[in-house]
Amino acid sequence: MASEESTTRERTHRFGGSAAALAGLLALVIVGAIVATLVARTRWWLPPLASVHGREVDRLLFVTFGIISAAFILVHGVLALFVWLYRDRGQARASYWHEHRGLELTYTIVPAIVMAGLTFSAAGLWSRIHSAPPPTALIVEVRAEQFGWRARYPGADGQFGKIDPRQFNMQANPIALDRADPAGRDDITSAEIHLVVNRPVEVRLRSKDVLHSFFVPAFRVKQDAVPGITVSFWFTPTATGTYEVACAELCGVGHYAMRGKVVVETQEQFDAWLAAPKS
C-alpha cells in the first residue's frame, strides 16, 4: 500500500496507461452505441407504424435522433482525443488559456439555432396532432379502470348518454349509464375497441378510478386518462389488424396486465360488428 501512495509528483508520470484505457473506452462507447443501434434496428425498434400522424412523429424522432447522435459522437470523439493527446507525459506546463469569446459565442449560438429549428418543427406538428378532429371522425369513448379498458359508441342518435356513478353495477351497468337519460338507450359498450381503417377516430378518454394512460405503440398514441376529466384526441389508423392498448401510467398492482384489444377493420366489418351483440 505504502509504495502505491507515493507523492503527487511521482504519480503524475504514470498516466499513460490510464489515458490509453480511457480514450479506448470512450471510443468503445461510440462504436458500441453505433453497433448496438444497428443491431437494435433489426429487432428492438419501434413497432411498425399504423397511423397517419405517426409518420411525422417518426420523422421528427429520427431527425432529432440523428442530430443528437452527431453531437454524441462529436463530444465523445473530442473527449477521447483530448484525453489521449493532453495526458501528463512530463511535458511543460498546460496552456494558460481560459477565455475565447468567439469560441464561446459559437457554441452558444449554434445549439440555440438547432434548438430553435426543432422547436418550430415540433410546435407545428404538435398543433396538427391537437387540431380539431375532422367532422367525419368516428367517435368512441374509452373508459379506463383498474385494470382494463371499455369502449362506448353513441349509437344511432350520435349522442352519448349521461354517466351517473351512483348507478354503477358491475354486471348490469359497468359503465354507470344514467338510465333516465334517453340519449344513453342506444349506446353500445364493448370490452374491445373497434376502429375503421383510414377513418379518423376521436377518442374521448375517461377514467373510473385512478390515472391510466392509453398507449397503442403502433399508432404512436399515448394519452393519460384523468379521473374527473374527459380528454379528447384523434388520430387515423392506416392498417387493418389487431393491436394492443397498454396502460402507460402506473395504476396499481395490475398495471402490468392492463391490456386492451383494438381491432382496425373496414367500414363494412365495423358496421356489422357494431350491430352484433357483444360483451
Place this chain on the structure above:
Amino acid sequence: MDAATAHAEAHTGHELSFWRKYIFSTDHKIIGLQYAFTSMFMAVLGGLLAMFVRLQLAWPGRAWPILGSLLPGGMPGGEMTPAFYLASVTMHGTIMIFFVLTTLLTGGFGNFLIPLQIGARDMAFPFLNAISYWLYPPAVIVLLASFFVAGGAAGGGWTAYPPLSALPQAAPGSGMGQTLWLISLAILIVAFLLGSLNYITTVLQLRARGMSMLRLPLTIWGLFVTAVLSLLAFPVLLAAAIMLLFDRMGGTSFFVPAGLIVGTVPVDHAGGNPLLWQHLFWFLGHPEVYVLILPPMGMVSDILANNARKPIFGYRFMVASIVAIAFLSFLVWGHHMYTSGMHPLLGTAFMTTTLIIAVPSAIKTFNWLATLWRAKIRFTSAMLFTLGFLSLFVTGGLTGIMLGQPPVDIYLQDTFFVVAHFHFVMGLAAIFAAFAGTYFWFPKMFGRMMSERLGKWHFWLSFPAAYLTFFPMHYAGMMGMMRRIYSPALYAHLQGLQPINIVVSIGAFILFAAQFIFLVNFFRSAFRGPKAETNPWGATTLEWQAPSPPPHGNWGAHLPTVHRWAYEYSPPGAAEDFIPQSHPAGVPVPAGDGQGPAPGGDGVQGDEHARGGRG
C-alpha cells in the same frame, strides 16, 4: 484580540466530549460527514431495491427460494409479488433522489465544502445546521418503517400521483405505507429548507476578505444556486404533501374528483383535480433534478481544472449558465406532463423553455472540453470519475432533446427511454460526480489518502457497467416497454425484448457489486490510509490551505484573505504550476509553497495555513 481570534479560540479552546464532537456537533465538517454516512447507508439500500427490480424484469415470474425465505412477505415462495415490485421501484426512486443524492450532494458536500472554500469558520447558523441533519434520521426511520406496515411500503412511484396515492383502497401500497412516505418526505423537506437557508446566508455573509462572488470556485456557485432553488421549490412540495395527507386522512379533496369508483365501491370525495398534484409536484420535481446536477457541475469543474492543471475555461459563462439553468428550471415543469391531459398550448410553451435549457448545458459541456485542450491531465481516480461524469451527462442530456419535444414524447413518455434518460443525466452523472468529489476531498475530510489503485478499479468496472446497464434501456423504450411494469411478458409488442432486459440486469449487478470496492476503500482509508498532506493535489482553493483535516473553526488564529480567482493553474512565470487563492498578489511564489509538508509529514502544520492572513 480581534473578534475573529476570539471566535477561533472559542472554537478550538477546549476539548469537547465525544458526543458533542462527533454526534451532536455543530461543526459543519462533522455535520457534512454525518449527512454523507447516512446517505451512503441509504445508497446501499436504494441500490439493493434496484437489484430486486432488475431480478424481476430479467426473469419475470421466476422463483428464487432463498430470497423467498428471507422475504416471505414480498417474495412468498421466492416469487416476487407485484406489490413488492412496485414498492421496490417506488422506494428505489424516493431513496436515491431525496435520501441519497440530495442529502449527499447538498447536505454532505455542501456542508463540508462551503465554509472551507469561502474561508469561513463555520456556517452562519451552526445550530440550525445541526437541527437540519438531525431531522434526516427520523425521516429515514419513518420511511423504512413503511416496509413493515400492512400493505407494505408505498407503491405509487416516487411521483406519488393521486388518486392512486390518495385512496388507500386503490392499492396495497396506498395504505399506511403511503402515509408514512408523505410524512417522511415532509420531515426531510424541513431539513432541506433549514440547510438551504443556512447555505445562502453563509455564502452571502461569511466569505473571506477578498472573496468576491466572481472569485468563488464553481463548486460554491453550484451549491449556492442549488440552495436558492431548494428554498424556492421544496416548500411547494411540502405544501402538496400536506394537502395529500389531508386528502387521505382529513376528508378533503384537493386531488380527488367526484364520481370515482374503485373496484365496485364509490369514493366519497368531490371537487378535486389530479392534475393539480402533477403541477405542484413537478414545480418542485424539475428544479429538484437541477438540485441534483448543479452541485456536481460545480464540483467536476473544480476537479477538472485541478487535474488538467489548467484554469477552467470560460468561468463567467460557467457562472452565467448555472444561473440560467437554475432560472429556467422553474419554467419547464410541464414537460413532464405533455401527455397528462393539460392543454396542448402549454405543451408548446414548456417545449420552448425546455429546449432553451439545452443551450447553457451545451455551453458547460464545451467549456469542460475546452478546459482539456492543451492541458496536462493527471488521471487520478477523481479525474477518471470526472471524465466519466462528462460522458454520462452528455449521453443523458442529449436524449432530453428528444423527450423535450411533445410529439416525440407522445411515443417515448413513460417508457424505458425516459428511465434511461434520467438515470444517465441525473442518476449516474450525479453519483459519478459524488465519487469524484469523494476521491478528491477525502484527504481533507479524514486527513488520509484513499487508495488510488482501488479507486481505479472502482472506475474501470463502474463506467462500462453504467453503459451496459442503462444504454440498452433506450432500445427497450424505443420498442415501447412501459415503466413500472412488473412484467413485460404479456405484451405482443414486447416479445423478443427479454435479451435486453437480461443484459441490463447483468450490467446492474456488476455496477452494484463494483460499489463495494468503493466502500472497502472508503472505510479502510479512513482508518488506515496514508496521512494526507495539506494540499496533496496542488489545488488553488482555500480548503487546501487548511490542515488535513481542518480543526474545529478551520483556520487557526487568522482567517485567510483572498487575492485571486480560484483557477490560477499553470500561470506563465510562476514557480509552481498553481497559485493558491490566498497567496498575496504580486509576491512571487516560492518553489514548493502551497505543496504542504514533504511526504511523510503529518499534514498538521498550523502555521502555514494562516499565510493568507499575513498578506
